[in-house]
Amino acid sequence: MSLTTILLILAVLGVASFILARSRALGSVDGDARRLHSLPTYYGLNGLLTAVLPALGLLVLWLVLQPLLLERSIAADFPASAVPEGSTIGLVMSDVRRVADGLDAVADQDGLSVLDLDALAATIQDGGTALGADLTPEIVAAAQDYRGARAWLGGIMVVAVLAVALIGAAIAWRASDGAFRARNVVERGVLVLLIAAASIAVLTTVAIVLSMLFETMNFFRQYPASEFFFSTNWAPSFSGRGGASELGILPLLWGTLYISFIALLVAVPIGLFAAIYLSEYAGKRFRGIAKPMIEILAGIPTIVYGLFALVTVGPLLRDAIASPLGLGNSASSVMTAGLVMGIMLIPFVSSLSDDIINAVPQAMRDGSLGLGATQSETIRQVIVPAALPGIVGAVLLAASRAIGETMIVVLGAGAAARLDLNPFEAMTTVTVKIVSQLTGDTDFASPETLVAFALGLTLFVITLGLNVLALFIVRRYREQYE
Incomplete structure (x- = not known):
């Protein structure tokens, strides 16, 4: 299921939760809105926020962590002897991802492991996916595992996100009665959203600085800082792992x-x-x-x-x-x-x-x-x-x-x-x-x-x-x- 479809389903669930929570609140006071603690709209907004926000949070967290954990798992199972000479597991995993994406574009996916590798590579490259090295059976097998695990985890993600949305909608619907302080809850929820929005810029800046800092530290472990800051020559060479650079x-x-x-x-x-x-x-x-x-x-x-x-x-x-x-x-x-x-x-x-x-x-x-x-x-x-x-x-x-x-x-x-x-x-x-x-x-x-x-x-x-x-x-x- 595509991300757009998931978002549309969440939007529909949010609207439905809004209507149901508002209706239950009005029903609890026999339709007399004056007996409600808050305006009816606040009960609907509470249902909308409770159904959608936790599900969206889970969706974002899943989309961030899934590729990292999936690639680490596939890389751990990839045989070290299958890594080409002069390459690294990082470059191999880049090809695995490319092949997996290319296989998604191939209409007939039956018997891929026994196809001619040159023909398969040509088919993938014709689909607009470039490979960094020659295609090997180990890369094809890893790509198939990658695709299978990605599809399986994607299915679990859809079920989990929709389940969280439904649970949130049920909780909001059950809480919607005349005595429920919906306005206070909604205003606190909006305040949390505003704080999160204000924190994005700060957290993004911190993440950018830390990412550059850690990778820079890795660089200075391999290349002398004195030569980087004081050398007057710039001549990088991609042969020799930095020795000739x-x-x-x-x-x-x-x-x-x-x-x-x-x-x-x-x-x-x-x-x-x-x-x-x-x-x-x-x-x-x-x-x-x-x-x-x-x-x-x-x-x-x-x-x-x-x-x-x-x-x-x-x-x-x-x-x-x-x-x-x-x-x-x-x-x-x-x-x-x-x-x-x-x-x-x-x-x-x-x-x-x-x-x-x-x-x-x-x-x-x-x-x-x-x-x-x-x-x-x-x-x-x-x-x-x-x-x-x-x-x-x-x-x-x-x-x-x-x-x-x-x-x-x-x-x-x-x-x-x-x-x-x-x-x-x-x-x-x-x-x-x-x-x-x-x-x-x-x-x-x-x-x-x-x-x-x-x-x-x-x-x-x-x-x-x-x-x-x-x-x-x-x-x-x-x-x-x-």
């Missing part, structure tokens, strides 16, 4: 900061000046046209910016500046990616700064002008200091977006990891290498793959440092008003 972060970090710096040099002045003009000088008619036009830039996909950098900006900079000055002959460069990324970041700085500037009380403007200050002096000495925290936040948002950008860098700056001051040379960033290290069939036990988590954690620490620095600047230079 050079995984120094400095070239990637330099490219990230270099491109982001150029992007901010473009975005911050243009965005801030545009915000000041739109909020303090422009008329309502022009502002109503210009601001939406600027914000359209934020809705353009980054792949479009990347193509613009590759096809237009890169060749233009190469032919007009780099080649005549002897600075390079490549259309992919730091300057190309930085300029295009800066254009992309303009609406982030402009729109947020404009909103913050408009939030400055008009009384402050009037007081400054009344004391004889000009409009430009008012902007410099009153409005901008008052709006500084918001402006710093806008710049930080732009900086975070620049550090995390990937597509523009791939198409505009290339993929060369190097330390160079020439802005017309091709370079790359941390995010690009994270993608490249996790692309394809990866072995999550090798340092060449685990380095992606170390790179991600490094970016996280850099972003955290930027936030702390911004907080210090805001507290140090923010103007205080009574």
Whole structure:
């Protein structure tokens, strides 16, 4: 049974529980709603929440734990002698999952164990499922076991979820009488939902940090931290389990900061000046046209910016500046990616700064002008200091977006990891290498793959440092008003 079908059944059970609980509550007082402790709707909502929420909780927990436990069970029974040389059980289990998914797409599943393995592999790959290695009888057998166990556990899951929903509906129906404090129960239930919703962001952040931290620790057990942080060479090799790899972060970090710096040099002045003009000088008619036009830039996909950098900006900079000055002959460069990324970041700085500037009380403007200050002096000495925290936040948002950008860098700056001051040379960033290290069939036990988590954690620490620095600047230079 598909997940959509289960959710539809739960919705039907929830509606039925709502109607039955409400009807029983009214029936217990002979239809006189004034004798009920709560409004009839609260009794129905109690039936709905009691039937649906525990079942949904069980469903989510089952969907999270089942793949982990199932894969661990199949991997434990997989013969070690059947693991190909140079591979790991993790890669083998990836193929087992692919074969199991491919077998689901094969119409005739009779006698799969005796079919020609090459024909079976071709049939699975024709269905859109790629295999990482040659198909073996052990993998086919494990895939069949995986499919069978998955189907069996899926059936148990459906029965368990529906049983919990029915039990919850029965409990709510039995409790629905005139003396039952349905409103209090529903409000507590909604409060729990709100607390759970508020906790999701915190728990997600903690989970992300812990996952990166644990995998980074595994990486540093296999690769020296000193070489990672201080080596100037980036040359991963997927042969030799890290022995032939050079995984120094400095070239990637330099490219990230270099491109982001150029992007901010473009975005911050243009965005801030545009915000000041739109909020303090422009008329309502022009502002109503210009601001939406600027914000359209934020809705353009980054792949479009990347193509613009590759096809237009890169060749233009190469032919007009780099080649005549002897600075390079490549259309992919730091300057190309930085300029295009800066254009992309303009609406982030402009729109947020404009909103913050408009939030400055008009009384402050009037007081400054009344004391004889000009409009430009008012902007410099009153409005901008008052709006500084918001402006710093806008710049930080732009900086975070620049550090995390990937597509523009791939198409505009290339993929060369190097330390160079020439802005017309091709370079790359941390995010690009994270993608490249996790692309394809990866072995999550090798340092060449685990380095992606170390790179991600490094970016996280850099972003955290930027936030702390911004907080210090805001507290140090923010103007205080009574």
